[in-house]
Amino acid sequence: xxxxxxxxxxxxxxxxxxxxxxxxxxxxxxxxxxxxxxxxxxxxxxxxxxxxxxxxxxxxxxxxxxxxxxxxxxxxxxxxxxxxxxxxxxxxxxxxxxxxxxxxxxxxxxxxxxxxxxxxxxxxxxxxxxxxxxxxxxxxxxxxxxxxxxxxxxxxxxxxxxxxxxxxxxxxxxxxxxxxxxxxxxxxxxxxxxxxxxxxxxxxxxxxxxxxxxxxxxxxxxxxxxxxxxxxxxxxxxxxxxxxxxxxxxxxxxxxxxxxxxxxxxxxxxxxxxxxxxxxxxxxxxxxxxxxxxxxxxxxxxxxxxxxxxxxxxxxxxxxxxxxxxxxxxxxxxxxxxxxxxxxxxxxxxxxxxxxxxxxxxxxxxxx
Amino acid sequence: xxxxxxxxxxxxxxxxxxxxxxxxxxxxxxxxxxxxxxxxxxxxxxxxxxxxxxxxxxxxxxxxxxxxxxxxxxxxxxxxxxxxxxxxxxxxxxxxxxxxxxxxxxxxxxxxxxxxxxxxxxxxxxxxxxxxxxxxxxxxxxxxxxxxxxxxxxxxxxxxxxxxxxxxxxxxxxxxxxxxxxxxxxxxxxxxxxxxxxxxxxxxxxxxxxxxxxxxxxxxxxxxxxxxxxxxxxxxxxxxxxxxxxxxxxxxxxxxxxxxxxxxxxxxxxxxxxxxxxxxxxxxxxxxxxxxxxxxxxxxxxxxxxxxxxxxxxxxxxxx
Numbered sequence: 001x002x003x004x005x006x007x008x009x010x011x012x013x014x015x016x017x018x019x020x021x022x023x024x025x026x027x028x029x030x031x032x033x034x035x036x037x038x039x040x041x042x043x044x045x046x047x048x049x050x051x052x053x054x055x056x057x058x059x060x061x062x063x064x065x066x067x068x069x070x071x072x073x074x075x076x077x078x079x080x081x082x083x084x085x086x087x088x089x090x091x092x093x094x095x096x097x098x099x100x101x102x103x104x105x106x107x108x109x110x111x112x113x114x115x116x117x118x119x120x121x122x123x124x125x126x127x128x129x130x131x132x133x134x135x136x137x138x139x140x141x142x143x144x145x146x147x148x149x150x151x152x153x154x155x156x157x158x159x160x161x162x163x164x165x166x167x168x169x170x171x172x173x174x175x176x177x178x179x180x181x182x183x184x185x186x187x188x189x190x191x192x193x194x195x196x197x198x199x200x201x202x203x204x205x206x207x208x209x210x211x212x213x214x215x216x217x218x219x220x221x222x223x224x225x226x227x228x229x230x231x232x233x234x235x236x237x238x239x240x241x242x243x244x245x246x247x248x249x250x251x252x253x254x255x256x257x258x259x260x261x262x263x264x265x266x267x268x269x270x271x272x273x274x275x276x277x278x279x280x281x282x283x284x285x286x287x288x289x290x291x292x293x294x295x296x297x298x299x300x301x302x303x304x305x306x307x308x309x310x311x312x313x314x315x316x317x318x319x320x321x322x323x324x325x326x327x328x329x330x331x332x333x334x335x336x337x338x339x340x341x342x343x344x345x346x347x348x349x350x351x352x353x354x355x356x357x358x359x360x361x362x363x364x365x366x367x368x
Numbered sequence: 369x370x371x372x373x374x375x376x377x378x379x380x381x382x383x384x385x386x387x388x389x390x391x392x393x394x395x396x397x398x399x400x401x402x403x404x405x406x407x408x409x410x411x412x413x414x415x416x417x418x419x420x421x422x423x424x425x426x427x428x429x430x431x432x433x434x435x436x437x438x439x440x441x442x443x444x445x446x447x448x449x450x451x452x453x454x455x456x457x458x459x460x461x462x463x464x465x466x467x468x469x470x471x472x473x474x475x476x477x478x479x480x481x482x483x484x485x486x487x488x489x490x491x492x493x494x495x496x497x498x499x500x501x502x503x504x505x506x507x508x509x510x511x512x513x514x515x516x517x518x519x520x521x522x523x524x525x526x527x528x529x530x531x532x533x534x535x536x537x538x539x540x541x542x543x544x545x546x547x548x549x550x551x552x553x554x555x556x557x558x559x560x561x562x563x564x565x566x567x568x569x570x571x572x573x574x575x576x577x578x579x580x581x582x583x584x585x586x587x588x589x590x591x592x593x594x595x596x597x598x599x600x601x602x603x604x605x606x607x608x609x610x611x612x613x614x615x616x617x618x619x620x621x622x623x624x625x626x627x628x629x630x631x632x633x634x635x636x637x638x639x640x641x642x643x644x645x646x647x648x649x650x651x652x653x654x655x656x657x658x659x660x661x662x663x664x665x666x667x668x669x670x671x672x673x674x675x676x677x678x679x680x681x682x683x684x685x686x687x688x
Contacts, residue, residue, distance in 0.1 A: 003470065007471050010456070033478070033481070037482070037485040038485070085465055085466075087465065087469070091611070100642070113684070122417075128373060136665075136666055140665070140666035141666075142662070142665045143674070145403075145405070145465055146609075146610075146613060146665065147662065147665070149405075149606055149609070149610075150610065150658040150661055150662050151658075151662070153606070153654075153655070153658045154655050154658050157651040157654045157655045158651070160651050161649055161651035161652070164649075164651070165649075179403070187498075224550075234464075239670075276601065277599065277602060278602050278603070284469055284473060287466065287469055288469075288473075291466060304552070306597075322489075323479045323527065324480065324484035324485065324489070325476040326476075326478070326480045326481035327477070327481055328477075329473060329474075329477030330474060330477040330478050330481060330490065332473065333470050333471075333473035333474040333477060334474075336466065336473065337456060337462075337467070337468045337470045337474070339466075339629075340456060340462040340463055340467050340470060341456040341460035341461075341462040341468040342453070342460075343460040343461055344460045344461075368558060
C-alpha cells in the first residue's frame with residue numbers, strides 16, 4: 001500500500017516531470033530533424049527499437065553498450081552529489097583501460113587472479129587520474145572542469161604513447177596485443193543466454209556498482225560527509241569536514257567508477273586497447289546519463305538503459321531506414337538540453353497542463 | 369637554418385589562426401559571464417557550414433571568391449548554436465557547463481548527420497578544388513629574407529585573425545559597449561542597477577563568440593583540410609579554450625597563448641621532416657598545450673583570475 005502511494009506520488013511530484021518531459025521533447029526534436037532531412041521518423045524509431053530489442057543477441061549487445069554508460073553515469077553522479085562536475089570521465093576511462101591492458105598483456109598470473117588484478121589496476125588508474133583533478137581543484141585552485149578537460153587529452157596521448165612503446169601489436173600497429181586469456185572476464189553463461197553477445201561479468205559488476213553507489217552515499221560516514229559538502233560546502237566545513245581532503249576522495253571514487261568502465265571494455269569486450277585520436281563518446285555521455293537520472297542510483301540505471309537503447313539502436317536506424325545514426329546523438333543532446341534548461345520544460349508544462357493542476361502548482365510555488 | 373625558422377613562423381601562424389578566432393570569441397562570452405565550453409561546438413558548426421557553402425558556391429561557378437563568401441557564411445552556424453547556448457543559460461538559467469556540453473554534442477551529431485543527408489551517405493564533404501584560400505604574397509615585403517617567407521606569405525585568414533585581436537581589444541576596453549559587457553562578467557547585479565540589460569548584453573556576447581569561433585572552424589576547412597568530416601576539429605575548440613585561460617582573458621596575452629599552441633602543432637608537423645627530431649615521440653608534443661596549461665594554472669605565479677561572476681546565472685528576481 002505504501003509502495004503504491006509512493007508510486008502514484010512519483011507521477012504527481014514535479015521532480016519526475018522534467019526528465020520525462022525532456023525525453024519526450026528530445027525524441028520530438030529528433031523526429032523534427034529527421035522529417036526535415038526527408039526521413040520518416042516513425043519508420044526510423046521503429047527500426048531503432050527493432051535493433052535494440054529485436055533478438056536476444058541484440059538485447060545482449062545493447063546491455064553491453066549500457067555497461068560503460070551506466071558506470072560513467074554513476075561516476076558523474078557520484079561527484080555531482082558532492083557538488084563537483086566530473087567532466088573527466090573520458091580520461092579516467094582511458095586510464096582504466098590502460099591499466100587493465102598493461103596488466104593483461106605484460107603480467108603473467110593464474111586465471112581469475114589475473115582478471116581480478118587487472119580489473120583492480122584499471123580501477124586504480126582511473127581513480128588516481130580522478131583524484132588528480134581533485135588535487136588540482138582543492139590545493140591548486142584550478143577549476144575542476146578545465147583541469148578535467150586538459151587531463152582528458154593528456155590521458156589519451158599518454159595512453160597512446162604507452163600502447164605504442166610497451167604493448168603494441170606488431171602486426172596491427174594501431175592497437176595493443178591481446179590480453180592473456182587468463183585476464184578476460186567473459187561470462188560464457190551470459191553470452192550463451194544472449195546468442196553469443198559480448199556480455200561479460202563486467203555487466204554484472206556494473207549492476208553491482210549501482211548498489212555500491214547507493215551504499216557509499218547513504219550507509220557510510222564518507223557518503224554522509226560527501227552529501228553534506230554537496231548541500232553546502234561552507235556549512236560542511238563549519239561542521240568540521242575537511243573540504244580539501246573530501247574533494248580528493250570524492251574524485252578518487254568517482255574516477256574509480258570510470259576506471260572500471262574502461263577496464264571492462266578491455267577485459268570483457270575487445271580484449272585489446274586501440275590507439276585513438278579522439279575520445280570514445282562515453283565520457284560525455286556519462287554526464288547526460290547522470291543528469292537525466294537526477295544523480296540517483298536508480299535514476300542513473302534507468303537513464304543508462306535509455307541511452308544504451310538510443311545509442312545501440314542507432315545503427316539499426318541507419319541500416320534499416322537509411323537514417324544517419326548521428327540522429328541518436330542529436331536526440332541525446334536535446335534530452336540533456338531540456339534537462340539542463342528545466343525551467344523551459346517546467347514553463348511548457350505549466351502552459352499545457354497547469355490549468356488542470358492549479359492546486360498542486362500553487363503548493364509547489366509556496367514551497368519554493 | 370633561416371629557412372627552418374621562417375618555415376616554423378609561417379606554419380605557426382597558419383595553425384594559430386583558427387585558435388585565435390575561437391579564443392577571441394571565448395573572451396566575448398566569458399567576459400560577459402557565460403562559460404565558453406561550447407567553443408568546440410561552434411568551431412565544428414563553422415567548419416561544417418564553410419565546407420558545404422564553399423562547395424555550393426564552387427558548383428555555382430563563383431571561383432576563388434567562393435572561399436571568401438563561404439568563410440563569412442560559416443558564421444551563421446556558430447551564431448545559431450550560440451543562440452541555443454544563450455537561450456539555455458541566459459533565459460532559462462541552465463548550468464553553463466552542461467549547456468556547453470550539449471552544444472558540443474549537438475554540433476558533432478548534427479553536422480555529420482547533415483553531411484550524410486546532403487551528400488547521400490558520405491562521411492565527409494567533397495574536397496574543395498577552387499574554393500579554398502591561397503596564400504597572399506605581400507608585394508616587396510615578402511621578398512625580405514626570413515621575415516618575408518615567415519610573415520608575409522600568409523593566408524588572408526591569418527591577417528584577419530590578427531586584426532580580430534586588435535578589434536576585440538578595442539571593442540572591449542575602449543568602447544562603452546565593451547565596458548558594459550565586461551561589467552556583466554564581474555558583477556551583473558551592479559550593472560543591472562545602472563540600467564544595463566544583462567540579458568541583451570549576454571546574448572550579444574555569446575552570439576559574438578559563436579560567430580568568431582565559427583570563423584575559426586571555417587579557417588581550418590578553407591586553409592588546411594579542404595573538406596569537413598567528424599575529425600576536422602577534434603578538440604581544437606578545447607585548445608582555444610585553454611589558450612583563452614592561459615592568456616587570462618586578455619586579448620594580447622591570449623594571442624601569445626594561441627601562437628604558442630599553434631607552434632606546438634606546427635612543430636609536430638615540421639619536426640617529422642628532420643631526421644634528428646624523429647626520436648621525440650609525437651604524443652609528447654600533442655600533450656604539450658594541455659600540460660602547460662595545467663602547470664600555469666596550478667602554479668602560484670599565475671594570477672589567472674576568471675571574471676568574477678563567470679558561470680553564475682543572473683536571476684532578475686534576486687538582485688544581489
